[in-house]
Amino acid sequence: MLRPDPLRDVVLIVDDAPENLSILHSLLDKSGYTVLVATDGAGALDRARRLPPDLILLDALMPGIDGFETCRRLKEDLETRPIPVIFMTGLTETEHVLQGFQAGGVDYITKPIRPAEVMVRIASHLRNSRQVVQTRAAMDAAGQAVVAVGPSGEVLWLTPLAQARLRGSLDAQGRLPAALCSWLQEALRAPEVGPFELLTATEQLIVSRPRRGAHGEELLVIQSKPGSPGPAALMQAFRLTPREADVLYWVAVGKTNRDIADILGMSPRTANKHLEHVFAKLGVETRTTAARMALNLVTPQTTQ
Incomplete structure (x- = not known):
């Protein structure tokens, strides 16, 4: 859906009290914002989800889905995750304030509403959010595949190219693969740790950590590795049958035997048999070693 006015910031107000909606709508509208309710x-x-706003003012206590759960669901969706959420609440107890931040909120204001305070907080968080948007736009224009990751490994935002390259590798909540998160934690402790190699269903990716973003987020660059070893390359390099090559490929991707069986339309027992044959041909005893050999494979055309 097109924004009503691309030059005006859009603020979504969520409150079950009509008087609060009226006060905030009038205040924001007079200040030049496009207001949704x-x-x-x-x-x-x-x-x-239909028209992602630039910021959300969210009442903490509402019937049905309360503000805390609403915020959690917004943060589970990659499309709405970057939107800053400011909680509005009459609750000032520490536990409720912490609950708001834990749900993904960036700030809170207390009721009754103080107009000057509301406007200052909105302007501040919109300014920060705009910097992120501008960074993403610049990276998009440069054709870079970049992922911004928060302190717990959650994806804050990613450029379209990064989303395309990681398609199928992110879980339902848009989180990075566990192995990649573990690498990132290790890289934070030891900056000399080298790039991470991630094998997806279509290509081999190289993930590096060039720098930290302006707001403390980790920026990861996702590059496609030339000559990524697909099943055909694995079959040729290790003298595998087509089925054995398929099984090794998906082992390198990180799939379990049951997953591989479902993907290839065979029983887990048959998948295990193929894997035993792969181990014998590669001269290895573990899945980890077999996967490492697949990931380290350089096809003949990349060495010319």
Whole structure:
């Protein structure tokens, strides 16, 4: 859906109290914002997905899906995850404030609403968010595949090229593969750690960590490795049958025998038999060693 005015920031207000909606709508509209409203969590999720706003003012306590759960669901979706959420609450107890931050909120304001405070906080978080948007746009224009990762390994945002390269590797909540998260934690402790190699269903990727973003996020660059070893290359290099090559390929991707059986339309027992043959031909005893040999394979054309 097209934005009503691309030059105006869009703020979504979510509150089940009509008087609060009226006050905030009037305040923001007079300040030059495009204002969207929702009276419950379900409506907020629908509006945010159809027309992602630049910022969300979210009431913490609402009937049905409360503000905390609404925020959690927004942060589970890659499309709405980057949107800054400011909680509005009459609850000032530490546990409720922490609950808001744990759900993914960036700030909170207390009721009754103080207009000057609201406007300052909105302007501050929009300014920070705009810097991220501008960074992404510059990377998009340069054709870079970049992923911004938070302190717990969650994907904050990623450029379209990175999303295309990682398609199928992210889980339902848009999180990075566990092995890649482990590498990142190790790289944070020891900066000299080298790049990470990730084998997807279509290509081999090289993940590097060039620098930290302006807001403390880790920026990962995703590059495609030339000559990535597909099943055909594995079959030729290790003298495998087509089925054995398929099994080794998916082992290198990180799939279990049951996953491989489902993908290739065979029983787990048959997949295990093929894997035993692969081990024998490669002269290895473990999945890890077999996967490493597949990942380290350089096809003949890349050495010319």
